[in-house]
Amino acid sequence: MKKIFLILILVLAILGINHKSYAEEKNMINAKKLVVYFSKAGEQYSVGNITEGNTAIIAKIIAAKTQADIFEIKLKNDTYPTAYKALTEVALQEKKTSARPEIADKIDNFADYDVIFFGTPNWWGDMPMALYTFIEANDWTDKTVVPFVTHEGSGLSSIPSKIKTATGAKVLDGLAIYGHVAQNERDEAEENVINWLNKLGL
Numbered sequence: 001m002k003k004i005f006l007i008l009i010l011v012l013a014i015l016g017i018n019h020k021s022y023a024e025e026k027n028m029i030n031a032k033k034l035v036v037y038f039s040k041a042g043e044q045y046s047v048g049n050i051t052e053g054n055t056a057i058i059a060k061i062i063a064a065k066t067q068a069d070i071f072e073i074k075l076k077n078d079t080y081p082t083a084y085k086a087l088t089e090v091a092l093q094e095k096k097t098s099a100r101p102e103i104a105d106k107i108d109n110f111a112d113y114d115v116i117f118f119g120t121p122n123w124w125g126d127m128p129m130a131l132y133t134f135i136e137a138n139d140w141t142d143k144t145v146v147p148f149v150t151h152e153g154s155g156l157s158s159i160p161s162k163i164k165t166a167t168g169a170k171v172l173d174g175l176a177i178y179g180h181v182a183q184n185e186r187d188e189a190e191e192n193v194i195n196w197l198n199k200l201g202l
């Protein structure tokens with residue numbers, strides 16, 4: 001009995017040692033990477049008036065750690081209120097009507113990238129509608145998408161599965177990080193990002 005138990009432990013240990021992440025199996029460490037994100041400065045929940053958005057902070061850390069290019073999704077005509085409460089109302093209305101706000105720029109060489117880190121604030125359990133505009137304007141064939149979300153309590157919500165449905169791409173485990181941690185506890189935020197990247201093998 002003891003012998004069987006020991007063999008079982010050994011088999012599990014070997015399986016554990018040989019376990020490779022999807023990114024490691026596909027050798028994605030050298031893949032061409034892009035960080036795409038949306039983020040909003042101005043008044044934000046729990047952090048007051050900020051000059052750099054919470055998601056932007058995380059996006060820049062990821063780009064620096066993975067040597068990825070970086071692209072910020074901006075609205076062509078940004079009429080969003082800077083006051084938090086007013087913004088939540090506009091955002092809710094956009095979500096209810098499945099709005100597709102026009103975005104300012106496009107990425108000409110999107111086809112060149114293999115791995116797309118896709119960063120968004122959690123707005124009403126979803127992404128800002130402009131992110132759907134971006135998704136629908138690009139071809140996601142053969143892309144691997146890695147979501148990251150800043151939030152103030154809701155975590156990832158179902159954002160990764162929404163990204164999966166909208167892109168049809170392979171979606172890896174997402175990172176959820178509190179906006180106020182990104183904004184005010186940068187060391188902790190950076191540590192979270194590094195742990196997550198290591199786990200993914202990216």
Ligand SMILES: Cc1cc2nc3c(=O)[nH]c(=O)nc-3n(C[C@H](O)[C@H](O)[C@H](O)COP(=O)(O)O)c2cc1C
Nearest residue numbers: 039040053054055121122124125150152153154179
């Ligand atoms: C319109 C709007 C809706 C939000 N809805 C949620 C929500 O449903 N759940 C949550 O945890 N946080 C919510 N938040 C908080 C943001 O997700 C959080 O502050 C985030 O870090 C903002 O990121 P940014 O500075 O990059 O835009 C909302 C914020 C806004 C502006």
